[in-house]
Amino acid sequence: MKLSQFNVVHEHNGSLLIMNARTGGILSLNPEYAQKFKRIQEGDVRDADDLVAELIRGGILVNEERDELGEIRLQSRAARFANTALSLTIAPTMACNFCCPYCYEKGQAYTTMARRF
Known part of the structure; x- marks a missing residue:
């Protein structure tokens, strides 16, 4: 057995907080178990x-x-080339009716999108 290369160890007042960035596993160790963990790091x-x-x-x-x-x-x-997800791009028309707050705020006269190329 070996320690994961994705471990992040933080020591505070003799206690240890160990987090594995790959699995998301988090373990908080009191001083007694922190000493055991240090021995494990050394192979014991x-x-x-x-x-x-x-x-x-x-x-x-x-x-x-x-x-x-x-x-x-x-x-x-595997995730990059899998065909299990749907990617969708929304392209509103010139008569957009999404009612975005910045388009319909008081004082704004824009009720459709401007045509810009």
Whole structure:
């Protein structure tokens, strides 16, 4: 097991707040568990089974052979080329009736869009 490369660790008064930017997992550790986490960072996982389980669940600790960056690239490419989403562009006509507040504010005389090329 190894620590994820997407972990952000913040220490405050002996406590730790750990967030994994890839999974969104967040873990707040009291000083006792913060010391266990520091030992895990150094490779010592003795007497930390409960903490290790939570670190794995939050994506903070991952399998040694896992390629996290490769997974993100794959997800990005799959989303980019997937045909499961609909992209829609709205092009109003010259007689726009969206009633936008800036067009219909008091004192504005614009009831249609101006023709500009």
